[in-house]
Amino acid sequence: MTEISDQSLEADVFARDCSSRTTLQAVTGRWGSLVLIALGESNYRFSALRRRVDGVSERMLSQTLQNLERDGMIVRTVLEAIPPKVEYHLTPLGRQVADHLSGLIELVQDNMPAVRDAQARYDERRGAGD
Amino acid sequence: MTEISDQSLEADVFARDCSSRTTLQAVTGRWGSLVLIALGESNYRFSALRRRVDGVSERMLSQTLQNLERDGMIVRTVLEAIPPKVEYHLTPLGRQVADHLSGLIELVQDNMPAVRDAQARYDERRGAGD
Numbered sequence: 313m314t315e316i317s318d319q320s321l322e323a324d325v326f327a328r329d330c331s332s333r334t335t336l337q338a339v340t341g342r343w344g345s346l347v348l349i350a351l352g353e354s355n356y357r358f359s360a361l362r363r364r365v366d367g368v369s370e371r372m373l374s375q376t377l378q379n380l381e382r383d384g385m386i387v388r389t390v391l392e393a394i395p396p397k398v399e400y401h402l403t404p405l406g407r408q409v410a411d412h413l414s415g416l417i418e419l420v421q422d423n424m425p426a427v428r429d430a431q432a433r434y435d436e437r438r439g440a441g442d
Numbered sequence: 443m444t445e446i447s448d449q450s451l452e453a454d455v456f457a458r459d460c461s462s463r464t465t466l467q468a469v470t471g472r473w474g475s476l477v478l479i480a481l482g483e484s485n486y487r488f489s490a491l492r493r494r495v496d497g498v499s500e501r502m503l504s505q506t507l508q509n510l511e512r513d514g515m516i517v518r519t520v521l522e523a524i525p526p527k528v529e530y531h532l533t534p535l536g537r538q539v540a541d542h543l544s545g546l547i548e549l550v551q552d553n554m555p556a557v558r559d560a561q562a563r564y565d566e567r568r569g570a571g572d
Contacts, residue, residue, distance in 0.1 A: 323554040325550070326476060326495065326496055331554065332550055332554045332557075335554065336546075339550065340475060346455065350456075364456060365456065366456055366457055366458040367458030381564065382564040383561065384561070408549055409549060412542065412546040415542055416470070416542040419538055420466050420539070421462050424453040424462045424465065427465050427514055428461065429514070430512065430514025434511065
């Protein structure tokens with residue numbers, strides 16, 4: 313195995329041209345994160361996944377799934393059936409990412425009362441100040 | 443303390459109107475995540491932070507900092523000096539979020555060779571297929 317490019321040597325999300333920044337955005341983005349978490353709960357077919365991720369359009373879900381498949385986070389499986397069924401599940405790497413995301417989402421959800429308090433105080437200061 | 447709204451009872455990022463989804467996006471977004479990780483390393487003044495987060499515009503950094511401050515993730519401190527110096531640091535909640543993000547970013551950075559392999563295979567299939 314030979315190194316294909318310098319990028320293989322070290323990834324740094326702080327560098328604007330590092331491809332790891334794009335992958336990080338794909339897994340933490342508006343829909344990518346929710347799709348990964350959902351697939352961490354169970355495998356899903358497209359239509360069921362769309363119901364789970366409330367508010368996503370068919371086009372955005374399709375694009376999100378393609379990006380996650382391309383990055384090796386999920387696998388698209390065509391099941392033998394008439395008509396054929398397509399199912400999505402996590403790869404081992406996708407599972408690791410989903411586990412990290414779950415922890416983060418739980419933290420945010422659990423702290424929403426504190427976040428809303430902070431928002432109210434901020435808005436009050438802003439209203440009083442400038 | 444009384445419950446102000448139903449939202450205080452249970453946060454669910456899968457629900458399209460839940461405010462936790464907005465907060466999750468703020469901390470995982472393109473710039474929010476990098477700012478939180480940077481402030482996890484040390485406190486920063488605006489100009490130094492802008493150099494650390496390679497590629498962010500002054501306007502976007504300013505907006506990102508305001509959003510994170512409003513959500514109670516960071517604190518903006520004006521230091522006594524002539525001219526006054528402004529410094530940003532994490533709140534305890536921001537620190538917890540930054541720790542989770544660091545783990546996720548490390549995972550993505552460490553797995554970039556595998557991600558790039560997956561991308562190459564995907565592009566090859568696409569090129570050969572449709």
